[in-house]
Amino acid sequence: MSQQRNGQAAGVPGGAVFPDLPEATVARLPEYLRSLHHLAETGFDTVSSEGLAAAAGVNSAKLRKDLSHLGSYGTRGVGYDVALLIAQIEHVLGLTQRRGVALVGVGNLGHALAGYAGFGNRGFRIVALFDADAHRIGEQINGLAVRHIDDLAAVVTAEAISIAVIATPVHAAQRVTDLLVRAGVSSILNFAPCVLSVPDGVHVRKVDLAIELQILSFHEHRKSALTTLPVHVGHGRAALATPVNGEAVAT
Amino acid sequence: MSQQRNGQAAGVPGGAVFPDLPEATVARLPEYLRSLHHLAETGFDTVSSEGLAAAAGVNSAKLRKDLSHLGSYGTRGVGYDVALLIAQIEHVLGLTQRRGVALVGVGNLGHALAGYAGFGNRGFRIVALFDADAHRIGEQINGLAVRHIDDLAAVVTAEAISIAVIATPVHAAQRVTDLLVRAGVSSILNFAPCVLSVPDGVHVRKVDLAIELQILSFHEHRKSALTTLPVHVGHGRAALATPVNGEAVAT
DNA sequence: GCGAGTTTGTGCAAGCGTTCACAAACGCTT
């Protein structure tokens, strides 16, 4: 993984630059942001760490520690100002400018992603669609024309695109990645079920439906194996461990 | 998160039951499995930890530790038997039986997921599609008819479905979740951008495209901030006044 | 202005996860 340690940028002036957030925190901020937007729409002006944590599905101590990394934007005895916190998180995540995203591969999945309207509200705008299939070139999706992948470099440079989504078949993914990287893209979201190799400094995140299902499958398998085998306790102290959950109303 | 500690099942007999794998390991096994399948197709009979680790994009020590949790299935001086390891991982993940999965919400994204053919090879089979929109009922996707969500409970019970995918709009997701849980589903993959509340014992995994992009955005933002501000030396003058150089990224 | 009640921010300890480094185990060659 491209795990670059960045030692400096610690004692930045009063400005609003980067406290070098822990990766785990970064991964949760978007969830907080979504919950905050929801709270704002529901009419909340302030929210306590407890409330926001519940909305985001995390522990409140964890939430407070996460937010404390951004600086002190809460008021003791009151909570957090929703609008202020939204602005702060959006700033840290770099969402103040609506970033342009390129999407490569307008097949089954790519088509759905391109048509997904929910981006606008979340800080992104798909500004270019690419495909290799000549039959698809020119097709309009959501008011955007599909372009041939040969135009990728030119368009990416012209539009200063730094983030791309790969929704191609596996066999094309690495080639497309190389194209993107050479064109200056430095963050990639990969939906193709394969490992992409990229130079240092390029971030890749991966989404693989089958992997998610397999992880769930493990837990299912484990559950059923545990209920099949009885409890297998050597000594009597079964009391502490709450039995497998009485709820199982299932038939 | 449903973080249930399960203390027992530690000292299982020599059989082939559950060594209580670390969650991080479980999350990586599917990636190993995919890489192994690829190696098998490419003609490899055995593979070293170094080789498999490279294919899966992880550290080789981590890979060995992960695999060691499954038991000793490698041969020192040689490596791992590819076919044996595939069988072993599939067994641990519970993929030996092709699990049936229900998909709820056949909109833009759901349609794409339903049409995705790559499941068969990865241990799953979509066996039921549901939607609330009357116009969609009866539509055939990949030889499977869309059914009304009112039939959900009956079908899930009849087909003994334990895993479901939610691809509905946000406003329907929690309601669908409650239906699924009541029908006996205990693992859910959620594509709706919201937090689902479920009883203990039900596993939820979430995929949110916008969140992934926002995490990438953070890194982009951070990179550009770091290259814009040089090194923040004691002498302030040059530091803040950097020319607005569009993109100084090397190619 | 003061006390009571809340809620944040954080020091600290425990738990996980990762990585290094190396002994034990294996195949192959002689």
Next chain:
DNA sequence: AAGCGTTTGTGAACGCTTGCACAAACTCGC
């Protein structure tokens, strides 16, 4: 059978993450 090069499995150290628990800081009511 013995030595050599290779590779696994794992003990141990380190760093990251989580969660508790509490002092500091705030509001509100009087």
